Amino acid sequence: MNKISKFLFLISACLLSFFSCKKDDTSSSNNSGNTTNSGAYVLLIENGAQSLSIGSNLNYSAVLIKSNGEVMPATGVTWTTSDQKIASISANGAINTSATGAITVNASVTVGGKTYTASVPLVISTPSVFAVAPSAIIWGLNDGPLQLEPIYFGMGSPNFSYASDKTNIASVSSSGLVSFNAIGNCEITVTASGLNGSPEIIVPVMVVGAPAVPLPVTKVVITPSTKDVFRGETIQFTAKAYNSNNVEVSTPIQWKVLEAELASINDNGLFTANQIGSVSVQAIAQGMIGQAEVVINPDTIVSVEPIYVSIAAGESQQFSAKVYKINRANKNLVEITPTPAITWEIPSFGVSIFDIGTVDNSGKVTLKQSAMPGMQTFVVAHVGNSETIEPGVGTIMVGISEPCNCGANNPTVKSISVPQSNIGLSFGSQQQIEATALDANQSPVADANIVFCSDNEAVVAVDNTGMLSATGMGSAKITICVGNIKTTVNVTVSF
Secondary structure, three states, X not given: OOOHHHOOOOOHHHOOOOOOOOOOOOHHHHOOOOHHHXXXXXXXXXXXXXXXXXXXXXXXXXXXXXXXXXXXXXXXXXXXXXXXXXXXXXXXXXXXXOOOEEEEEEEEEEEOOEEEEEEEEEEXXXXXXXXXXXXXXXEEOOOOOEEOEEEOOOOOOOEEEEEEOOOOOEEEOOOOEEEEOOOEEEEEEEEEEOOOOOOEEEEEEEEEOOOOOOOOOOEEEEEOOEEEEEOOOEEEOEEEEEOOOOOEEOOOOXXXXXXXXXXXXXXXOEEEEOOOEEEEEEXXXXXXXXEEEEEEEOXXXXXXXXXXXXXXXXXXXXXXXXXXXXXXXXXXXXXXXXXXXXXXXXXXXXXXXXXXXXXXOOOEEEEOOOOOOOOEEEEEEEOOOOOOXXXXXXXXXXXXXXXXXXXXXXXXXXXXXXXXXXXXXXXXXXXXXXXXXXXXXXXXXXXXXXXXXEOOOOOEEEOOOOEEEEOOOEEEEEEEXXXXXXXXXXXXXXX
């Protein structure tokens, strides 16, 4: 991919939302083998596979498709989710997210004494320094493989690896090519090695079979399936409809975009990009929906450093930002100097557990003492309120540590001497702390049992001899103690 297509800021209004070309949410979509679906209708969840940011909302809807292809509203639908701790759904299909994870959204409706059901995958995530398209998948068992596309722009050159938790349902190659092997649900984990913290993204996969009821159209395929453009540019989409025998059929195609505030499309499939963001394009034929994704690139982007850092609760980290103009001709980046005024924020997404830090006007982040170890939050850098400049994001993890047991007091030890109170390490390196316990005369105490502890083991680990190992990016405080006699060394890890 070119430089700009590797950039994406994953935050509420700019999450990737990619749907497979097959949206036949029928009896096989819920993978239950429930024969109550057999009959004159197929129930279809119109939203398809979805990826949302935590704290965001979405209204789900469903339709019934008759065996002759006629589409009718589905009234009296019962909505549920597979895990209400992650997301709940109201009686009218309004989803409310509260935690991260992959779930399914389920719909059922009874018509003429028969119950019809459908399910679609939904992943709830927080912003990340990279993205994957598609971010959620519904795919036909016999529709061939699908290529996953990691999207990243920033410092470093990450290597992406892929793993499926159920290879019997969907397997994935080392290059991200997904093969669909059996009806069912699974998750594919994409890891960006080489980026600080080796961040991961989960892509939920639902493999479906043919509808329980023969339909005139069982799938719609859009070309191209993904595309990245600049604001103001256009794309010509085409679509083909297929029946249950995988034979193309001639039928009218209806075009629409789900994010009408970002883009438009005419009756012939000509797409126009109006604002930056991620847009889902739908082609609808006799109730069946095919969907493609368009990433509308900004003219200017903000890059935040560090991209990822681990900070102990109560500690601080200084972030910086640079602004780059994108050359439309070659898609290279040129830094804008002097740097425009930056506005910093830490979004909480309306969820209290993410409200773990503050940031000042200079980009200095301070975590709260109550921040839970292992939690993540994000610092965002904006240039004013411009809708044409993509904000930058840095990921922050709360440091993980164990309680420091300094042992029993040694009455002879009055102080501890270390040669440096501040140490800078490069990622992956080691350094020995030379600590000496001293008596009242400043002479070494031979039998002192010196203890070493790190308050952020995700950044710096320390063994019982005082050997430091730089395991991540960020800062850590090393406590060196004998009973109640203590001193500290501040360690910063960078590339």
